[in-house]
Amino acid sequence: MKIKIIIADDNSFIREGMKIILSTYEEFDVLATVEDGRQAVDFCLSETVDIALLDVRMPNMNGVEATKFISSQTNTKPFILTTFDDDEYIVAAIQNGAKGYLLKNTEPERIKDAMKSVYYGHTVMQDIVIDKLKSNLIKSQEPELKIDQRLFTERELSIMALIARGLxxxxxxxxxFISEGTIANYISSILGKTGLDHRTQIAIYYLTGKVNF
Known part of the structure; x- marks a missing residue:
């Protein structure tokens, strides 16, 4: 069964170009292309859509706002594909339920693999996006982490911090100064306590305090 997709972008050249590219892959069925976030939300409310590929800056309703409506009101997975890597968009998109965030200069094969991964329940963030989240945390200079530290041991918190640094x-x-096997056990414990699936989600959780991506 093919993965059903819609593409939302106010640039017709990019919109139709992406449709042509994704249609070359047998895994995808591009149901429609729309011009803004409002049209994307309306389509997802009326049709069965697996993934909504959304630009950020669009008229009527931007991609971040559309992500919030789509993730809360439908079973469609919002996936941000944009030229913008501004911190405010990244954090807001993740908080609103984006399951993927890639830049448009990403290779088509990488986009294809990322969309398949999102379809199967994973969250995919480009390395530059994770770096932006780290920078946002550092710039905020907040003395307290946004996560509930009471859930974790000191060792688990240390490991989460190092995962967030990309180690x-x-x-x-x-x-x-402990074994890799012990690290793996701690990570399993962290995943169990948070309900997360993998280390990338641990990094995002540590940096944003959000578990519902």
Missing amino acids: SNKEIAKEL
């Missing part, structure tokens, strides 16, 4: 299990083990 691998091997690098974390070296940093904390």
Whole structure:
């Protein structure tokens, strides 16, 4: 069964170009292309759509606002594909339920794989997006983390912080002077306590305090 997609972008050249590209993949069925977020929301409310591919800056309703409505009122997974990597858009999109956030200069194969991953229940964020989230946390200079620290041990909090910095299990083990197997056990515990699926979500959770992506 094909993954049903709509594309929302106010630039007709990009909109139709993306339709042509995605239609070359047998996994996808592009149901429609629309010009703004309001049209995307209306379509998702009236039709069965698996993924809504949304630009950020659009008239009538932008992609971040559309993400909020689509994620809360339909079973469609919002996926941001944009030229904009501004911190405010990234954080707002994730908080509103975006399941993916990639830039338009991403290779088509990467976009295809990311959309398939989102369809199967994962959250996909480009490395630059994760970096922006980290920068946003540092710039905020907030003394308290946004997560509920009472849920975790000091060691788990340390591991989450290192995951958010982008360290691998091997690098974390070296940093904390414990084995990689022990790190894996701690990560399993963190996932169990939060209901998250993988380490990328742990990083986003640590940086934003949000578990419902």
